[in-house]
Amino acid sequence: AQKITQTQPGMFVQEKEAVTLDCTYDTSDPSYGLFWYKQPSSGEMIFLIYQGSYDQQNATEGRYSLNFQKARKSANLVISASQLGDSAMYFCAMREGLIQGAQKLVFGQGTRLTINP
């Protein structure tokens, strides 16, 4: 079964607009972490933001925020005031078993975001 689902293969947004990238996940482990990474055309994976399953508040990092809805198993990334440099692939990922276990990171298929001037 797909553990991480990103339903938007591609998105086009005007510069300076806010954008929401969707991510839903599936796990029965009460302890897990959710990550968002940005992958520009160069290929490197850039860490953006992290949300723990026990965190009471939504994570924020500069222009990035994570809209965490635990009951819906949703962890959408919100980018405020988009910039041309935000054009890239974005991956949602989950790590299960934060206390014990292998703590492997499982990735979604990604969303290609294009910011138009």
Add this chain to the structure above:
Amino acid sequence: DGGITQSPKYLFRKEGQNVTLSCEQNLNHDAMYWYRQDPGQGLRLIYYSQIVNDFQKGDIAEGYSVSREKKESFPLTVTSAQKNPTAFYLCASRTTGGIGNTIYFGEGSWLTVV
């Protein structure tokens, strides 16, 4: 600067040859990982290691081998048994202490079979 260094950045391999991709980190991280990425796809886990001299298979380990003789190094060998090795390979690492520790990635290695 601290970080994860992968080499080579680009590698061409003839069919039937083994090749080894290097991954070195100076972050003092305990756990290290190898992922494979095919064009337009997400990342899939090949192997991972949580401590020196120990490693486990990921989801697509067939045709690959690893070693973890030093904490800083986690080389990946793509063997001739891997039928479709052309892909982008990413090495990653993280500390094992704490809950919310982040996984950091190297810049990746492009492998092409010619």
